[in-house]
Amino acid sequence: KKVEEEKKAEEITIEEQKTTEEETEKTSAEEGSDISNANVLVTGNTASPGIASGIVKITNDVNELSKVQKGDVLVTKMTNPDMVPTMKRASAIVTDMGGTTCHAAIVSREMGIPCIVGTGNATSVLKENTMITVDATHGKVYEGKIAIKKPKQAEETKEVYSELITATQIKVVMDFPEYAEKAAATGADGVGLLRAEHMILGSKVHPAYLVKQGRKQELIDILVKGISTVARAFDGKPVWYRTLDAPTDEFKSLEGGSDEPEEENPMLGWRGIRRSLDQPGFLRAEFEAIKKVHEMGLKNVGVMIPLVTRVDEVRKAKEILDDVFDDEYVEFGVMIETPAAVWVIEDICKLGIDFISFGTNDLTQYTLAIDRNNDLVQKHYDELHPAILAEISRVIKICKKYHVQTSICGQAGSTPKMAAFLVRQGIDSISANPDAVHQIRHTVAITEKRLLLDAERRNLRPQQ
Template sequence: KGNNNLVKAVRACWASLFTARAIYYRVKNNFEHMKVLIAVVVQKMVNSDKAGVTFSVNPSTNNENEIVVEACFGLGEAIVSGSVNPDSYIVDKNSMEIKSRDIKEQEWAYVRDESGKTVKKTIKEEMRGIQILKNEEIIKLAEIAKKLEEHYNKPQDIEWAIEKDKIYVVQTRAITTIKKIEEEKEAEEITIEEQKTTEEETEKTPAEESSDISNAEILVTGNTASPGIASGIVKIVHEVNELSKIQKGDVLVTKMTNPDMVPTMKRASAIVTNLGGTTCHAAIVSREMGIPCIVGTGNATSVLRENTIITVDATHGKVYKGRITIKKPKQAEEIRRDYGELITATQIKVVMDFPEYAEKAAATGADGVGLLRAEHMILGTKVHPAYLVKQGRKQELIDILVKGISTVARAFDGKPVWYRTLDAPTDEFKSLEGGSDEPEEENPMLGWRGIRRSLDQPGFLRAEFEAIKKVHEIGLKNVGVMIPLVTRVDEVRRAKEILDDVFDDEYVEFGIMIETPASVWIIEDICKLGIDFVSFGTNDLTQYTLALDRNNDLVQKHYDELHPAVLAEISRVIKICKKYNVQTSICGQAGSKPKMAAFLVRQGIDSISANPDAVQKIRQTVAITEKRLLLDAERRNLRPQQ
């Protein structure tokens, strides 16, 4: 509101003409920078009750005879950013009849408050799951889309808002990426086995399935981040504001994912990125979600074509042209043997980011949660946590954490759940409300993060501890807390003081992450200070020990958690912790690797945390290793004395 803010907003629009993406687009298409113009339209704010987008051609199937209308409650930002699953309606363009309705349950909406700010508002229970648009509104929006397409003589992507039953079209633009149906059919002819292009047939095939695919064309290759196979339509995302085009079953192709993309990642059948290694954001999140993912292709966003069909074989790091059904040969069918439940002395736990997957993770039979990350619970609110505290809204933050932590604690009732305090680099905070003051850092991985930041902003750390206390008070006392990126004994001491003050000296399990070489070398002093457990964060420990960026695909070939230096650090810490009766665990991605698991068991680790899909495999490895150790010990006892 106000003239000054209006001028700032207009200037920001003008400045967008010279963003990196805009400059790149002009260079790529040979447009002269000084001959491209931009106009800024200033219009009344539509305080919408409902909002959404309309496509005059079905963007999922390229069907020119269908109009797709998507809608959400409140302001349109929720649907454009991909933060909510919208209602989706398909209208026959010729008869103007509604062909299908896909109704989703929307729990919250963006609304404009009295001060003019955009805020989240919870939708009443009775309003959730009802059809957002009236039938006549759907038809009216379809008619508008048809008229706009006829006027511009091109398929249109239209944004609209409804306020007090009046429809406002706030934007329309040509869908330049829509391919003709004839081209789509031609693309399908190269497939190994033709199938109908429907959402239902976008399927994942178990990683161990294979068939002769010698005739298929490989488009790009990369590193396996999350195994599996899926087919779908390519949707390339360069900016966060493009996320709304991802439909259920599409293949998300992007430079690299970030926390803002998580709601959209859940809709994708597969993910392909230009950058990243096996421990990058895309890899970690896709593994927990069970979505096939290939990272580090280098050129997927430039080689893959929008709206074409591809098959992502993430197990082997290959992307094929067309839709391929890979069938398991009969002779290779898995022979299942029931050996009974495996019982191991070493506990096998899971790593978790998303509380909504807690029941699924618990169903693996895991012995607890070795790492419950705070980042996605907090970043999912779209508001900077320190900003909430500063605004006197700390209770909102506590409630969010209590809801997420208690969901996991209930699913693992009676088993330990170790919550790690916030460890988000500054670049992950910038896009949040209140994040504009985040510092610019050359290398956020080595910057203001982990416990060093939490101690600089103790109000937020205290809020995390208060949330855990509240979880304990409702009877879920299986939750412990650990602090990340420790480099000094004093950091542990100060964190313990805040924890003891919040809990009023009531007992709560307290531990630290071993992620830095510094923590390896001061571990004895930390044990003397008094901790219950340590957990190896091998993702960071490896990158800090080997001096390489784990998100840089150029050095991925050197990234090795089994490097002798890393193994020596782990061995040293386990040995010292045993001396002080401190539990040892691992929660990095290396815990999902059988070789690392076998090494850890031999060193005497107390528990290993793996991705949910790797729990049984790691339990088998641990069981075999433990039996081998027992057998070796027995053989030594039976060996004749010389």
């Protein structure tokens, strides 16, 4: 009877088995067929692993988002901040465009929603209102509904990993305060990157417009609510808030965003700290929000500025921060996302910072001259490229000289190979996606143990 029930429940079974350094997966099929007999409709890149079935809802315009109901599969060319509420309702997400560090990838990973990006043709091949199964772990979309048996060892392995203690802190990357408790439950040692974009963009009003209209307090209230929610969830652990870094194309749909400039390449345009210094009103508002959070007794929140290319940018931002906080201490750091920051890091350290964090999504993009949102060049997007590793190694070495903490908050931090490399370089902390915290902690624990054993062996060698 048990066998009959299992056959009825499972058309196709996908079993996943985790090993020390990588995840291997075995696939088998019931009823005399294997996975090759299933009809693959489209393929793409894994952005957020997992498997889900649902009804296809194709959205080509923001006005079509309301048709996506809870449990449907969102299929679109590329997601943007306007789609976040819709993404939360979806059981899975499939896009035509984008790479593994695009908006859809970043958001879906935090939400824990299976996501495939860069299919090239999902919106034209998949049919509206049809049932599909998204196997995001393997980057495949199948026709029909497929019952999946989850790996039996997953939860047991997670419990073992969570008990590990490492010298290198393992933190999380966060966008949405409402997921703070869930992220804290991973046992992470803090938040290595708390992005401001979705807190602000969720208000549907341009931050500069709020300040211009004399409504700065509204902006501060929005930020205080979001930041304090995360700070409470991680009470006693560091939370590093990154000031606003949203390209101009993400601001256009907001109230007051009609004056946003047209840019040929927003990724290389008016964004990050360069924009914040041009419009210091909302940068000051962000700092005032953090001060308010400190006054609430949540002094574990620090601040870091994005897309630094010049020492003077750090100096000016620091001056505004000092003016807001007076003599009160607040951790202050910078993102290392550009080759320029790599080469001026010593001067930045001399200026006086507490920490740096590698934003490898952009550092890889700018170093390798690859658009990280372009699926056509994803095969060349390599965070483990020798040039990237050399940049990271150089910065860590210099920061140690000046007693500046080092961390990473890009997608590469969720990669075991990168984590092992970073530990060998002596990084202080690694920030990973919430679903990767346990795996990265395990990798770090093994690497640290190997380093200790290697050192001990060297000490035991006979002196010549």
